[in-house]
Amino acid sequence: MTWLVTGSGGMLGTDLLARLKEDPASVGGDVLAPRRDELDLTDAAAVRDALRRHRPSVVVNCAAWTAVDDAEAHEDEALAVNGTAVESLAAGCAEVGARLVHVSTDYVLDGTARDPYPEDAPVGPINAYGRTKLVGERAVLGYERGYVVRTEWLYGAHGGSFVRTMARLAGERDSVEVVDDQVGQPTWTGDLADRLVALAASAAPPGVYHGTNGGSTSWYGLAREVFALLGLDPERVRPTTSGRFRRPAARPAFSVLGHGRWAEAGLAPMRDWRNALHAAWPALRAAWAS
Secondary structure, eight states: OOEEEESTTSHHHHHHHHHHHHOHHHHOSOEEOOOTTTOOTTOHHHHHHHHHHHOOSEEEEOOOOOOHHHHHHOHHHHHIIIIIHHHHHHHHHHHHTOEEEEEEEGGGSOSOOSSOBOTTOOOOOOSHHHHHHHHHHHHHHTSTTEEEEEEOSEEOTTSOOHHHHHHHHHTTOSOEEEESSOEEOOEEHHHHHHHHHHHHTSOOOSEEEEOOOBSOEEHHHHHHHHHHHTTSOGGGEEEEOGGGSOOSSOOOSBOOBOOHHHHHTTOOOOOBHHHHHHHHHHHHHHHHHO
16 A cells, blocks of 8 residues: 655645654555655646556645635636646546545635534635635545545644744733634644544545544634643733734634534544644644754
8 A cells, every 4th residue: 555645845744744654554555755846746747647657545635835815816826736736636546546635624615604514515715725725625526536634723843833823922922912703623733644544544435524623712712722831821812803914815704614524434533622732732842942
């Protein structure tokens, strides 16, 4: 069983590779992780040739254009990575019979719900980033061995994130203002990597899965938790509204995702976001200090 991981140099990709290496029994074969300079996903011929040459059993696509605000002015470039490249991957996987696990986003949804979005909720992206990711989703779901795993609010030891920014600002400012009118699910890349491996190695049916930690909070609530973990007074975090921080891309107000399909597939969903953050904290602090 050969695995091919794209986007392996990113925050999630790094944790995914670590997960695959620490548990060879889950892998059952080789792990290929071509760098961007070794495999340009926007080059359809190169993608096809790589898949023909390596003939992987599983492809996990962690590569993406994730600069949400920049996508508003550069939608074509974002589409090339988030949409067209995924179409090439899906076509190549179909040719060699590989299972394709594609990481997507809550931004394909409209953010207007009041209850957690089920996996079959109607899509309705409100910004360019979400539109480009939806193109990729549709390509994967059009393939009979395609899995879409939507995630959000990622943080980890190997990249920039809101959690890391709050930890830094806690040491630089007496107080910080954080929006309290956007609700979602902070998700540790370590937990998500574990679920990606479990899904790819299972007999779960293809389709959409929601790969987020459980529960929900606002950015304000998450910032307070970070301050508490630092041993600082959470009251130094002050709530504000999205209107105070105008950005080029609209953000969904509600991004809480349901996890029903995990149980249907006989797989455990991810733990509560607060438990995950506390479990991740020692590794995060150690990585940030190095």
